[in-house]
Structure formats: structure tokens, C-alpha cells
Amino acid sequence: MTFDIKGILDGKRLAISRALSIIENQRAEIDALTDALHGHLGHAFRIGVTGPPGAGKSSLLDNLIEVWRQTGKTIGIISVDPTSPFSGGAILGDRVRMMRHYKDNGVFIRSMATRGSLGGLSVRAQDAADVYDAAGIDMIVFETVGVGQVELDVAKAADTTIVVIVPESGDEVQAMKAGLMEIADIFVINKADRAGADKAFREVRGMVDLRLKQADWKPPVLKTSAIKHEGIDELADQIERHREYLEQNDLLIRKFQDRFRMKIRDIIADRLSSDFWTQERKNLLDTTLNRPIEAIPSPVRLAQTLFKIK
């Protein structure tokens, strides 16, 4: 399987899909692919949507897609599934595929497993977004499940990060306070028709007021109901408002630079590591570990020995 750069640039579904597979499977063509995409980036806006399981991110996204489609925008979705390094598949896939936009020609949906390293995840999400970007897609959305490193990581790949919680998320909000405040550009309290929505709203607003007194961008706190289709237009508006804020303050360029650094460090770490781990070094590690436990040197000493041989 190789990639079809012309097909990607023309927005052809098959070419896009193949390119995404190359990235997901970390095939050897990645370098050539990302190199070919490089001159064709900068059109798309990149949005991260994150929050705990059950917050209704998929339904919210489903609604948001509808609003965007009405204004003629094309959309590319990358669902990042944090549990798949073991299972080998992206379990979100099924959920995402149920979305009614799946057959819409202007909507591209892809699940992506988080195999490999942390840095690797951001970089791959970012490479995947570059494929969509080069294909001329307008809005790229990274959807993630969970709380923790994966979000932080995906937030790095996004221009605007939306944190979705539900009225019941009180505990999580408390526990995640500092981390959420750092990654959220927009807070959404979804399922706002449920009891406790106003309390959650006040809590998050209080948090925002407290922490960001001197910041330029104060994250808006929105109430939505994906099921009742409420608050979605306002969410779309706030995304646009954040985009304008980024543009006016030269922050989009800084985000591009940060992503570039991440990518460079990833390429270099990969190459350094694959250059280092020669068969001889792998063998030395294996034979050392097969010794009786008291005859195994400390990792630091074994590392020194490994550096001495070729």
C-alpha cells in the first residue's frame, strides 16, 4: 500500500483513508507521506473534544457536525481511543460509525488506537489531521475518551480544546480542576436538561473566574443538550470566536510551531532508538536478563555497557 498524494489533495475518500491507515499502522511510508503533505497545510481548524466517558461527546459532535454542514463546511473526525494498545482495535469506532453523518460526503470519520508512546500519539493524531488538512477539509475534530494524559496530549494537537462534562461530573471536575483549566478553551456542560446542571455551571464558572483573572482568553462555559439540540449554535459560535482570538494574537502560528517541534522530536527519537538497538545490543539485553537475578547488573550499568558496544 502506498499513498496517492494527488488523490488526497483532491479530497478523494479512498486516498484519504489509505493515508490514514499508513499513519495508524506506523508504516514505513509515513515519512514520505508527511513530507508530501507538508506544503499543503494550514487550511483546516483543529478542535479537540474531550471529557469523561458518558459525557455525550459523540452526540454533541453529531449535532455540531449538523450545524457546520448547514454552512457548507467539511469535517474530518479523528477518534482517539485510549484503551486500544492492548486490544489492538479502536473500540470507539462502532459508536462513531453509528452517527448519522457517516454517509455524508462532506464528513470523514476515523478511529485511531493509541498504540505506542505518548509522544507518538500526539504525533500520529497530528499526522492524521495533516491528511485531512491537505485534503481541504475545513474542521478537524479530535475526539478522546477519558481523563488523563491522552487528553493533554491531544490538546497539544488541537487549536481549540473543548472539555465536555455532565451535571454529575462534580467529582471529576474537582479532581481534574487544575488539568482541565489548563487544557480547556471552551467548557461545555452537556445533558444540561438534567438535575444539577445549574450547580455544575456555577462551579465551573467559579473555577474559571478564580484561575484566569489575568489571562487574555477566558474560557466560556456553555450549557448544551445534544438530545434536545440546544446550545449547539452557541458552541459553534464560540469555536469561531476562539479561532478569531488565536488568529488575532498570532497564536495559530505558535500552535503550528509547537506541533512542528513535537513532530521533529518524535522523528529524531525514533531514528536514534532504531539506530541504537542493533541486534547485538538486543542480544546482550536478552542474555543479561536470563542470568540469575543476583547476577543482573543495575539498569544504569547495563546501559553504560550497551553504549560501549556497537
Added chain:
Amino acid sequence: MTFDIKGILDGKRLAISRALSIIENQRAEIDALTDALHGHLGHAFRIGVTGPPGAGKSSLLDNLIEVWRQTGKTIGIISVDPTSPFSGGAILGDRVRMMRHYKDNGVFIRSMATRGSLGGLSVRAQDAADVYDAAGIDMIVFETVGVGQVELDVAKAADTTIVVIVPESGDEVQAMKAGLMEIADIFVINKADRAGADKAFREVRGMVDLRLKQADWKPPVLKTSAIKHEGIDELADQIERHREYLEQNDLLIRKFQDRFRMKIRDIIADRLSSDFWTQERKNLLDTTLNRPIEAIPSPVRLAQTLFKIK
């Protein structure tokens, strides 16, 4: 600040605390410290406790500590906080410190932020556990919050991983199915006095039955109530049973080997990266990124250039 290896081996609180600070802050002494600890490991048993926010992990742990203390065991806790890379502090710390065992001489508690890389997290949690282990502590517990990569990562550092859910976690269990099955050695349904506990119990049991037909170890599913102190003895028993299973099947050695590999790879990746990123290379990256965006080569090309210079 330097470390006091004799103090650590003697189980002195101050020496242990200083060594943990060296690891947490990734100070230059880490290599010398871990090298000095290396010959004194293998006594402690390492347990990971994970689950969504609000599952009551801290209370459960609080109860478990009580059971262990009654049998004279000493305990070292490492709370891994997934949201701290940004906030720079470990927010779980406060919660953990509220535990009534904080002043018990046989209980050591430490929060740890997840700065840096994914591999880095496992390795640092593991280094911290090595400090406790060398100090003669019997039971080491990694406590994490969240769902996703951090857990998987910490599971790698543990001998036994306990996944704690609550009756309300239905959604999460569904979403995390495959990932949970891979990391859980023991399932705990905490807050089992709440409605839905039996349903959750049956669901998890069904999941276990379905997936692990031919596996040697079938994860037990326990119901506990930390508040009512119910089911804690059985949990302690199941931990012992899993430990015996690991010992009888030579799996503790395999876990040691896996951790050793992880540590070696981390040391080497760190050194390769710091050797590579000379001032000249950093400067080239910076000046390149300051060019007009259309004059910036692709990351792949810039990486090639970086490899050519010294």
C-alpha cells in the same frame, strides 16, 4: 540534595522522602540512586489501584491499609496524578494526606505528578517503588486516577492491578471493556451498598467469563463498601492469592524483567536525546521555525539536516 542510601535501607523516613524527591524532580542523582538501590530489591509486592474518579479508591485503600497494618505489614503509597504536567503539582496529595494513616510510622505516602513522557511515568513510578522496596516496605501501592494511558502505564509497574469501579460505572465499563480486561487482575465493585451493584457485578463477571476462558488466572470480581468496611478482608486475601499465583508460575520474575527493559529503554532514550540535542541543533530548529511559514521545510527534511550537523 543528595541521597542517603544507608538511611533508605534502614527505612528512615527523611532519607526515603529525599530519595523520592530526587526521582520526582528528575534530578541528576537519579542514576546513582537507582544504581545504589539495585542490589536491595525484590522484597516488596507492588499493587496498582486504578479506576475512574469518584470510585472511592482512596477510601478503599484506607481500609486495605488498616487490614495490612493489623498483620504488621508496612505500606508505601505512590499516588500518580495524571493532570499535573500542566499544573506542576500533584492534586491528589491533599486527598491522600487526609487519610488517617498519615501519621502511622508503618505507612509512607507520596504523590507524584506525571510530568514528561509516558515511558517516563512508568519508570519514575517504578523508581519510587524501588526506594520503598529497598527500605524494606512490604506492600507498595500505585494509586492512579482516570481512564486511559496512565493506568496502562502504571499497570506495567505493578505485580497486581486492581480495577475499582462503582455501580454507576456502566458506561465506563462498556467503553473500557477491552482495556480493563487486559490490566485487571482483580475487579472491585466499590460502594456496593448502592443501587445497581448486583447488575454491575453480573456485567463484569459476564465480561470476565467471556474473555478469559483459557487463561490461567481468572480475575475475581469483588463487592466492597469502603464506608461500611465490607469486603476488605476478602480483597486482601485475593491480593495474596494473586501473589501466590505469580510466584508459582515464575511470573514475578517476568514482571521484573519487563520493568528492567522499560527502565533500560528509558535511560538510553534519555541519553541519546540529550547527546543529540546540542546547542547548535537547538539553534537550527529555533531559527528554522522563525522563518516565514512557507520557507519552513517539512519536519522529515529538517530532521535529515539535523542528523547531518553535529
